[in-house]
Amino acid sequence: MNHFRHFREQILQQLDQVEALKGQTFDRVVVELPRDPKHGDLACNAAMVLAKAAGMKPRDLAEALVAPIQSIEGITSAEVAGPGFLNLRLGGDFWAQQIQRILEQAKDFGDSQIAGGEKLNVEYVSANPTGPLHLAHARGAVIGDVMARLCEKVGYDVTREYYINDAGGQVDTLARSAYLRYREAFGEAVTIPEGLYPGDYLVAVGQGLKARDGAKWLTADEAGWLPAVRDYALGEMLAMIKETLGQMGIKQHFTSEAALVAADKVSEAVAALSDMGLMYRGVLEPPKGQKPEDWEAREQLLFKSSDFGDDVDRPIQKSDGSWTYFANDIAYHYDKYQRGFAKMINVFGVDHAGYVKRLRASVKAMTQGAGDLTVLTCNLVKLYRDGELVKMSKRSGNFITLRDVLDEIGSNVLRFVILTRRSDMPLDIDYAKVLEASKDNPVWAINYAYARINSVFRKAEEMFEGRDLGASALASAAVQRLSSAEELAVMNLLSQWPQTVETAALNAEPHRVAFYLQELAAAFNALWSAGHGDVTLRFLQEDDAELSVARLALLRATSNIILSGFDVMGVVPQEVM
């Protein structure tokens, strides 16, 4: 349950009864967390936004609202502050109920049906199937994967998808590169010419092809071997990519560009746009700025993307009459829409940022406004070792593979570090720092809190031997006995989890989960340390089992939320540290 939403609804019901506010709309009324905890658990701006309409001063209106708002169950006090804020304090059984819900619903606490089961397609990674995944793909993989998980939590019916760019010239280049490795497997000395892929990873592909097909392609001409070699190499590349994604716990539905082209989806989509009068033959202006040497004016089939927010119209057909990549992409998104996805999220690298406008334009056009495409762009990731930038050389083909990074720092750390930065901001990862057992390694800091909670339970089982400390037993604990500032702070934070999930999902800001967990871990650690100075604040009080159990209930609720957060992030927790 999102308690901000719950209390907002309750307050709006009360506002509806107030004579001075008859006929008003309450859209601008917000119930939120006050900056300063001293101001209470919730703050409402109703008096300030409605004062003018009510013909009253904000503070006077606020005074008039105190009584009705205080009558709401769970709100123990309401007071007027500042320019007319209503500061509300929660109490009574509210916190106990929240803890009970968290214990009962465990990982599902915070889930909602805001999206009402709407179908959503999240497309991410979609790396060219011509080599191993590298570091830059990791960011898209994590962001896309976590977005998918978040969207499921708020009630979307999510499909995770990977678009295989297997229709362009680069897969023929792959085939030619693999073919040389195939000859190499027969003992021939080969040099990889400029323009082909030099990476070592193709050596095994050449050997595999030899093992499968023997010498049959050695004497064939290119037209003869190319399709077979291409299909084989493509299959190997995809297997490699899927394996790496599997290491990160990512599984997607794969859609092939070539298959869409073969099924004539492109003509279909282009015809649809033509019928809407959005296609025409024309000549584009030369690009401003760096003008390509070989630029020449030519007539092409163009899409009127500028009618839908793009800067210029975009070519659909190359001068030789074949489709552009954009045309295929239009077909792909047309296909997504036909498969029932009106809502789509794409995760792109920052180098494709300039492509976003035209793609969104095409979706808007094709679906007559019914489709909605959100694009998340992932900025660059730089890797440092001992303060030195780890260079990646594209020419030699020796770039840092995602697999290498995973082998060194693991999926947990990589995922978490990626989520500690907004996706559209550049990210630096320092090998040493990120592996440290300290706050530079945020996943450890949170896992530490979780491990501490587990240690308290181990201790509790000794101290209160034979007593049931399971979730259902804790759910009936005397939580109302918890009253220290640190305990209340943790409870308040736990209650913010549903709101965090919602905000992160609906605004496509998965990093919010990481920041929330850091805050929760900090609040828990503060609670823990309160017991250092004041012995009565320690969780386990041998002579007061009821109080101890109440505190254990809070701890279990906290660990539930940490696990829930880790689950959304795809991080696997460590029980003991």
Add this chain to the structure above:
RNA sequence: GUCCCCGUAGCUCAGUAGGAUAGAGCGACCGCCUCCUAAGCGGUAGGCCACAGGUUCGACUCCUGUCGGGGACACCA
């Protein structure tokens, strides 16, 4: 030349569907382990939220402009 992103503490970054005294981590300084994990906690110092206008009860947040940093700008994918 056009478009996109960014400019917040010494450093790395959160925060902005407008809200009260702008936050965290690191670094610096001062404290806290006979005590459930000190891989932790508390405190101090550190800010004209790039700048200038505008919108309004109220702007770090929205709008316009300026300056500064990064990126993208025909048939490639």
